[in-house]
Amino acid sequence: MAIAKAERLMNLALCLLGARRPLSKRELRGSIEAYLEAGSDDSFNRMFERDKDDLRELGLVIETVENLEGEVGYLARRDSNRLPAITLDAEEAAALGLAAKVWQQARLAGAASGALQKLRAAGLPEDVDPYGSHGALEPRIPVHEAAFEPLMLACRDRRPVDFDYRKASAAHPETRHVEPWALECWRGHWYLAGFDRERGAERVFRLSRITGKVRARGTGFTAPVPDVVTVRETVRGWAGETADRSALIRLRQGAGYPLRARATKVRELGDGWDELEIPYGHGLDAWLVEFGPDVVVLEPAELRADVVDRLRAVAKG
Numbered sequence: 001m002a003i004a005k006a007e008r009l010m011n012l013a014l015c016l017l018g019a020r021r022p023l024s025k026r027e028l029r030g031s032i033e034a035y036l037e038a039g040s041d042d043s044f045n046r047m048f049e050r051d052k053d054d055l056r057e058l059g060l061v062i063e064t065v066e067n068l069e070g071e072v073g074y075l076a077r078r079d080s081n082r083l084p085a086i087t088l089d090a091e092e093a094a095a096l097g098l099a100a101k102v103w104q105q106a107r108l109a110g111a112a113s114g115a116l117q118k119l120r121a122a123g124l125p126e127d128v129d130p131y132g133s134h135g136a137l138e139p140r141i142p143v144h145e146a147a148f149e150p151l152m153l154a155c156r157d158r159r160p161v162d163f164d165y166r167k168a169s170a171a172h173p174e175t176r177h178v179e180p181w182a183l184e185c186w187r188g189h190w191y192l193a194g195f196d197r198e199r200g201a202e203r204v205f206r207l208s209r210i211t212g213k214v215r216a217r218g219t220g221f222t223a224p225v226p227d228v229v230t231v232r233e234t235v236r237g238w239a240g241e242t243a244d245r246s247a248l249i250r251l252r253q254g255a256g257y258p259l260r261a262r263a264t265k266v267r268e269l270g271d272g273w274d275e276l277e278i279p280y281g282h283g284l285d286a287w288l289v290e291f292g293p294d295v296v297v298l299e300p301a302e303l304r305a306d307v308v309d310r311l312r313a314v315a316k317g
Helices: 002-018 025-031 041-057 090-102 108-121 148-157 228-238 257-262 284-289 301-316
Strands: 063-066 072-075 161-165 174-186 189-196 201-206 210-216 243-252 265-270 273-281 295-299
Touching (some): 025 041, 148 161, 148 210, 174 201, 189 228, 201 228, 243 284, 295 301
Antiparallel strands (some): 063 072, 161 174, 174 189, 243 273, 243 295
């Protein structure tokens, strides 16, 4: 039904934009197949008025003109519906070029490249090379997970999804039914924030732990979608960046530099080990597991237990 309406709106917009003179309702009804299939004049009139209002809400300027015979016609003049010329200075062009180079994988790479070419045609300064070098460091957002693209489309279309998800502390995956909100990249890992239907609460899922295919469902969302800031804060907290206390760990010398960068205190223990005090928040146990035998948790006891449980789950395969 949504596709049929979108096609009808597109046909109406094309008729109004392509006409050289105002078109009456009668002429529009005879030109658009969906209007021809309307059961009655009243049904057509209601459909047409809704479509006309929808196009105006989308920004199309539709004029109502009355001819000498008193018949009302409709017209969308091209000059009234044309965007102003786009001009970019050197800094804006460089920023757009840098953004286009960020994506390495997924089909966003082609979209970013195509958009930049269109902007160049619309007035990008000729002396600016948006694909040129921007310094010694070049930002990249790697996307290796197969789940990224179907989840990106599900977030865009507001479509619930099912997928098999394996927690770091679990030996086997379990099926999750999620209303996806947004994808966020944090510390080199992609996360999906959304509403978990079975748990009745917001949850964050790391894409690298999604196994198998992501299956989209046709039903709509049952929970309200928060604003972007709330989603980002949710991802940030579940990724372990929101700390409300401290943890004490032993770290092998010459290892774990990301942990050292976050440490508030460092004390040399000897025998090739250091003692670090680091911020402790949700998700720290999953991060510490990534350093394997180079890290030993001293306190608190619950963090040590969580790390041990995760290591045992990994050992079980």
